[in-house]
Amino acid sequence: xxxVSQTPKYLVTQMGNDKSIKCEQNLGHDTMYxxxxxxxxxxxxMFSYNNxxxxxxxxxxxxxxxxxxxxxxxxxxxxxxxxxxxxxxFCASSQVRGGELFFGEGSRLTVL
Amino acid sequence: xxSVTQLGSHVSVSEGAxxxxxxxxxxxxxxxxxxxxxxxxxxxxxxLKYTTGATLVxxxxxxxxxxxKSETSFHLTKPSAHMSDAAEYxxxxxxxxxxxxxxxxxxxxxxxxx
Numbered sequence: 001x002x003x004v005s006q007t008p009k010y011l012v013t014q015m016g017n018d019k020s021i022k023c024e025q026n027l028g029h030d031t032m033y034x035x036x037x038x039x040x041x042x043x044x045x046m047f048s049y050n051n052x053x054x055x056x057x058x059x060x061x062x063x064x065x066x067x068x069x070x071x072x073x074x075x076x077x078x079x080x081x082x083x084x085x086x087x088x089x090f091c092a093s094s095q096v097r098g099g100e101l102f103f104g105e106g107s108r109l110t111v112l
Numbered sequence: 113x114x115s116v117t118q119l120g121s122h123v124s125v126s127e128g129a130x131x132x133x134x135x136x137x138x139x140x141x142x143x144x145x146x147x148x149x150x151x152x153x154x155x156x157x158x159x160l161k162y163t164t165g166a167t168l169v170x171x172x173x174x175x176x177x178x179x180x181k182s183e184t185s186f187h188l189t190k191p192s193a194h195m196s197d198a199a200e201y202x203x204x205x206x207x208x209x210x211x212x213x214x215x216x217x218x219x220x221x222x223x224x225x226x
């Protein structure tokens with residue numbers, strides 16, 4: 001069983017479109033995260049939710065909207081996609097805040 | 113806010129040689145420290161972590177790291193490199209009693225030559 005799973009794994013779309021990435025964890029963790037990895041492999045935190053409540057919201061454009069319907073799911077919706085949004089987006093979860101992260105396989109978004 | 117510096121974006125070693133990947137951090141509170149490995153087109157996998165207690169930490173695949181508070185360092189070592197160790201390595205720091213988020217270094221790409 002995959003602990004943290006993301007879908008889709010690959011996403012290719014045109015500028016201006018809206019897209020969503022879904023994430024689910026079966027580890028029973030309370031805290032979930034979205035990280036963005038750019039073309040230089042730099043990993044930057046975007047959002048964190050604890051038990052469906054937003055606790056970390058970095059300086060991310062408001063075109064990005066996370067949603068957590070329950071503590072096992074954290075989805076990421078992106079409006080009006082731009083070329084600079086092309087990256088790999090990783091979902092992760094942790095048992096405690098600031099603790100070890102368990103990562104999904106990543107979702108590679110390419111905006112043309 | 114905490115930060116991580118990984119010295120050397122690329123490190124190249126011969127198979128069987130010592131691997132040393134450097135990580136220095138800054139944190140205003142006692143940190144948790146982590147090393148993650150990322151193989152091509154995959155997610156990140158935890159190699160080892162330091163939270164409290166023993167400062168020499170052993171991880172998977174023969175890696176270990178030592179927390180040195182006086183030097184604010186958490187360097188990763190492995191006595192003998194294997195071809196399968198070729199990957200991207202990330203050091204990360206969190207402040208469990210502070211910001212409660214993991215901040216990553218920029219990564220070090222390890223190449224192992226036959």
